[in-house]
Amino acid sequence: MSSDTEADTIIGRFNARIDVRLAEGSAPDDRDLLEGVLVREIGRISGHRVGRDCWVNLEVAGVDAVQPEPDHADSTAYWDGYAPGADLETTLENLGRGFRWTQYKEHGPGLELLGEPRTVLELGCASGATSLAIARTGAEVTGLDSSPAQIARARDWWEEQPNLSFVQADVLDYLARTEDTWEAIVSNWGAGMFCDPVLLLPLIVPRLASGGVYAFSHVEPLAPGHGPQVLYGNGYRGRKVAVVRWLYSPEQWERMLLRSGFAKVEVEVLPGPTPDHVGTVIGRAWAP
Numbered sequence: 001m002s003s004d005t006e007a008d009t010i011i012g013r014f015n016a017r018i019d020v021r022l023a024e025g026s027a028p029d030d031r032d033l034l035e036g037v038l039v040r041e042i043g044r045i046s047g048h049r050v051g052r053d054c055w056v057n058l059e060v061a062g063v064d065a066v067q068p069e070p071d072h073a074d075s076t077a078y079w080d081g082y083a084p085g086a087d088l089e090t091t092l093e094n095l096g097r098g099f100r101w102t103q104y105k106e107h108g109p110g111l112e113l114l115g116e117p118r119t120v121l122e123l124g125c126a127s128g129a130t131s132l133a134i135a136r137t138g139a140e141v142t143g144l145d146s147s148p149a150q151i152a153r154a155r156d157w158w159e160e161q162p163n164l165s166f167v168q169a170d171v172l173d174y175l176a177r178t179e180d181t182w183e184a185i186v187s188n189w190g191a192g193m194f195c196d197p198v199l200l201l202p203l204i205v206p207r208l209a210s211g212g213v214y215a216f217s218h219v220e221p222l223a224p225g226h227g228p229q230v231l232y233g234n235g236y237r238g239r240k241v242a243v244v245r246w247l248y249s250p251e252q253w254e255r256m257l258l259r260s261g262f263a264k265v266e267v268e269v270l271p272g273p274t275p276d277h278v279g280t281v282i283g284r285a286w287a288p
């Protein structure tokens, strides 16, 4: 691989042009991984983050992936308004049927995937329902979310659960500065799906106790839509709001997890309950 980088930073704006040649025989999805590595390096040097305040124009081996300069708001307002209709009664009723990692009621594995951790951090907890389900097993649970509205609702709903607390923070900022460790870190369709894994995964490993597990789930990606996907968070008519989600195949996850320092990994697509319905990517990775 060879690369030439010309970077120019103006207040709040960052432009980079990178010409990259992949070695002969590289797998097609190496491009996604490479993009992630470059973005991380550029972010590290410039102090910017892709998808939030940094966009990278990347041209790889003749594939023109140049993106226009961003002209959109970040996703905070989008997440503040997420699941506005959720109510406490229905949430408790759903929890009564048992926690699942999938989008279907009573389908797929539940909390047994975690073993019996005594301390758990949930990334992207929204209303805190998953955190509550885990706290009910007796573990000391921290639910984390960047949305002030989601954290306010979670605190309001679950204030009487003594072993459950909530933190409002961006997951990358929080993991980079905390010195705490947990026996399990989880993302149930949470921040693990909405952050660049090349940035997030290496921050998770040192925050897990020895042998601790990172467990995550997200929607099955529709091939060939692996990698970052930028969605219109505010519909097609309102103020432009970018929501970036990162979906990968089990093979891609396994490679990224191992490269990030996990010792053992298991990722699969669990099919939906009806043949040809949307499945769920469910993964676990263990710290050394």
Ligand SMILES: C[S@@+](CC[C@H](N)C(=O)[O-])C[C@H]1O[C@@H](n2cnc3c(N)ncnc32)[C@H](O)[C@@H]1O
Binding pocket: 079, 080, 082, 123, 124, 125, 126, 127, 128, 129, 130, 144, 145, 146, 147, 150, 169, 170, 171, 172, 187, 188, 189, 190, 191, 194, 195
């Ligand atoms: C689909 S919801 C998660 C649902 C939740 N885990 C559950 O079990 O019901 C995704 C959540 O991730 C949060 N999120 C997205 N990006 C984040 C980030 N960078 N840091 C922290 N939280 C984030 C959003 O605010 C949102 O509440």
